[in-house]
Amino acid sequence: MEANLDLSMTFDSSNATVLHTAASQGHTEVVNFLLEKDSSVAAIASRNGKTALHSAAKNGHLEIVKALLSKEPGIATRIDKKGQTALHMVAKGQNVEVVDELIKSDHCLINMVDSRGNTALHIGTRKGRIQIVQKLLNHSGDHKLVINKFGETALDTAEIYKLSDIAGILRNHGVQCAKFIEPQPTNSARELNKTLSDKRNEVYQQLLRTRQTRKRVRDVAKKLNRMEVDGLNNAINSTTVVAVVIATATFAAIFNIPGHYADSPEDITPFMIFIVSDSVALFISLGVVLVQTSAAVIERQANKQMMAVINKLLCLACVLVSVAFLGLSYIVVREDERWLANVITGIGTAIMVSTLGILCIVLRIQKLASSGGLQPQVDHHTPTDKDILNDEDFEIIDAV
Structure with a gap:
């Protein structure tokens, strides 16, 4: 959890979270830890509509x-797909203290009915939970008079299932059979409140799903940003290494020229070409190293702009090193072997010119495509991370 806080929002095949499992199995420390990290996870319902409160109440934790x-606190009145609250769940268990805790949080729970019109008193009676029934009867409410959709009060249910002990307790508390209760007029206010409660729960679930979707989108955006930052840092490190290598080679070459003058020293043109090109390449590389080591923390956009300038300077440094090498080739060969220097010059020039030419063509095509000058083929599939990264190929090529 410390390494990845999103683990608390993971779901299994039934859409239950880690909190559902911990609450169902009675792992109090785990539940407290998860709630401290993000209390909103308590409102997440599984596929059958049950929250972690339903599971904990049913098992008496x-x-x-x-x-x-x-x-x-608002999850006390949340209902599952059967219309049952956590109080209906605890009526199926044995822990009477949970009954008091739930009713204390919201007293209207005692009168709430499920999709079949059963109150918690009906459920406790049918399950034969004598202590639960006694605890529910000790609380005031209309649950003693509620008739479910099968035309039964809690006493009718006890008699149908031949639960004589519970039937006696119900009679002592004034619970009657449905046939002795006068039909109650339809309570439109109650029906309206129930409808509004159902709608409120539906809207809440939709908002919760929207929130989860937004969170996942934000996570994807963070990962993409992290990938972009890592790529930019890798490019900066690579250019620093290249600049150091160039600076080292050019510095050594100035004070330790390979070979020797094979001919008359009056012909100093090749040496002048070498020394000027080598010196400029040296100071460009040192400037790049200085910038890279001095700019500790800068904004990403400024970092990109700096990389664009540095890449061009390193390109110029590479060209000057090539020129210095070609000039050096005329210094170290003899007059009768000047053809060898000409061959080296021809090969080096061809490689450098072709490389720069291809690079300029690719960059030009990419910039035309990004500015709308070229119409790329329309692709209707959803872009992936790879597609998003490929949109910046020209930046990668520029860095190379």
């Missing part, structure tokens, strides 16, 4: 329920 409610 009181401390986890408290931790979740303290970070995200």
Whole structure:
């Protein structure tokens, strides 16, 4: 988690997060750690609509329920795809303390019904949870009079499943059978509130998914930016190494000229060409090294502009080193072997001119394409990271 905070937002095949698993299995320390990193993860629902609170409540993990409610109190009324809240879940378990904790967070939970019209009291009765039923009956509310979609109160459910002990407890608390309860007029306000609650949950889920998508997009953007910065730093390091190599070679060549004067020293033209070209290449390379070692922290755009200038200076330094080498070739050969220097000059000139010519042509084509002078073939597929990086080939070629 310290290395990658995004691990808390990973999902399994059922769209459950790490928090769902930790809450379900009762790993309190893990739950607290995840909530400290990002409490919003508590509101994420799995594919069946259940949050981590549903899982913790069903398994009776009181401390986890408290931790979740303290970070995200609003999830107490969240419902799953069956319309059940965390209180419905705890009614299937055994921990009565969780019942008190949930009702304390929002008392309306005791009257909320699922998609079949069952309250938590119906669920606890059908599951035969005597202590849960007693705890629910100790709280005031309309749940004692609620009739589900099958026309049953909690007492009807107890009698159908032949749970005589629970039926006796229900009667002692005034719960009646549905046939003895006068039909209640439709509570339009309650229906409206339920509809609004459902819509609010749907909107919340959509906003949550949007937030997750934006986060992933930001992560991709950060990775691309990091790749760009790393590439730029690698280019800077490479140019620094090249500049140092050129400076070292040219410095050594000035004070330790290879070979010797084979002919009369009056013919100093080749030597002048060598010494001037070699000296200029030396000071250009030293200037590049000075800039690279002095510019510790600068903006990315300024860094790119600096690299553009440095690349051109290194190109000039390479050309001057080539000229210095060609001039040196006329110094170290004898008069009767001057043809060898001519061959070297011809080969070197051909290589340098062809290299620079091809480079200029490629750069020109890339700049025309980027400015709209050339219409590239339209590709309708979604661009990948490789495609995005290839859009800056001209910068890579320039660096090379």
